[in-house]
Structure formats: C-alpha cells, structure tokens
Amino acid sequence: MAGFVELSESAGFVVAIPEAIDGIWNDGRDPDARAHGRPDDVAYLRGIIEDVQARLSIDPSRIYVVGMSNGATMAGRLACESADLIAALGQVAGTAASGVAESCRPSVPVPLVQIHGSADRYAPYAGGRRQGILARALLLGRGMGPVAGVDDWARAWVDVNRADEHPATTRLEPDVTIRRWRGPQPACDVDFYRIDGGGHTWPGSPQTLPRFLFGSTSQTISATRVIWDFLAAHSR
Secondary structure (H helix, E strand, O other): OOOHHHHHHHHOOOOOOOOOHHHOOOOOOOOOOOOOOOOOHHHHHHHHHHHHHHHOOOOOOOOEEEEEOHHHHHHHHHHHHOOOOOOEEEEEOOOOEHHHHHHOOOOOOOOEEEEEEOOOOOOOOOOEOOOOHHHHHHHOOOOOOOEOOHHHHHHHHHHHHOOOOOOEEEEEOOOEEEEEEOOOOHHHOEEEEEEOOEOOOOOOOOOOOOHHHHOEOOOOOOHHHHHHHHHHOOOO
C-alpha cells in the first residue's frame, strides 16, 4: 500500500519490513504487556537494525523508521526509547500510546513527519481509544489502551526537539494543512500534515482500503513521497 519497495529501487535505499507477532505490535498501550506474554518489540526492532547492518553496507547515520496505525505507534515508541539509532521518524494514522507519550524522553532529538486524517476512527485525531464496531472487535481481549491526540503529540515532540513553538502553516487545497516547526538545527524539524476528513488510510495510495470501514483516502499528497523526502533530508 505504501510503495516504499518500489520507491527504494529508484531512490536507492534499503527497506526492511518486520512483522509483528499475531499482527499486533507491543507499542506500550497494554499496561500488563509482560503478564500477557507480549514480546519486547523495541529489542526486536533494534535487533533487526543490527542484522541489516551486518548483512548490508548501509549508512548508520541514515536509519529511519516508518509505520502506519499500530505500526506508527510502535515507531513512535522506538523513537522515544532508541533515539540513538534513529535519524528520523515517519508516521501515518498513529501517534503513540498515552503512557509512551507522557514518558517520552529521547536521548537526542529525532526529526518527525506525521500524517493524520481528522476523521480517523481507529486512531482518533483527538486521542483516546479506537471507535466503531470493527475497532472494538479487533481489540477484544488485547488490552489496548488509549493513544495521544495529534496536537498533544505535536506539542510533546516540539518540546523534545527544542523547536520553535510557532509553526509555519501551509494549506494544500482541498484538504491538507501542513504545520512545520523548525529550530537552530535540522534535528529540530517537526512536520505535521492534517488531512481534513481523512480516514485511517495512506494518502496517495492507489490501493485504498474499504471506505465504509476506514474512511476516505486523500489523493492531494503522496504520503510515501512526503515521508521519504523528509527522511532523506535528515541524518544523525
């Protein structure tokens, strides 16, 4: 759906695609994760990075993490807890578990680009728990707690990266608003894209999810291109 493999062939970067056990990442939303037997996915992802470095000649100053939905909240947790490895972070339709957001104290700034639909029911823009019948069914028995709201997550990351608190705002008609925070160095950069009326989807993807379940997919931007352009501009 994202198309990063295809883009990597022309842009010249390596893609590693990890899989979560049972399709659900231990992103910090389950306060009893250890008791429920959930794996240490931060350690797992760090292990993947080490494995890729051992197999391929990659630039250790240009390691990025990207995710959507539960993958986005897991990417947020990894950036909070393993900032020493991550040059920049990209998220679509996900922020971070509320507890992760509240305790996020990365060792160094991590540039962040975030894309989120205002009508997302599965990762509500204002934060909290997922909504809707399907969301409840998916979470049955999984102990998944609330997530941080987009604006709260933006403020937290602006503070963490020591960026200027006043963003530059750009409007892309008909449905995209971009807020960009900057600071004295590129590591301070924080970009947040709001998709008005957008659902739990990947903007610009030709492989759209069922609208009646996940909402509308904006074609105003390509989330893949936006994220890669941001990531490629940053290194540790």
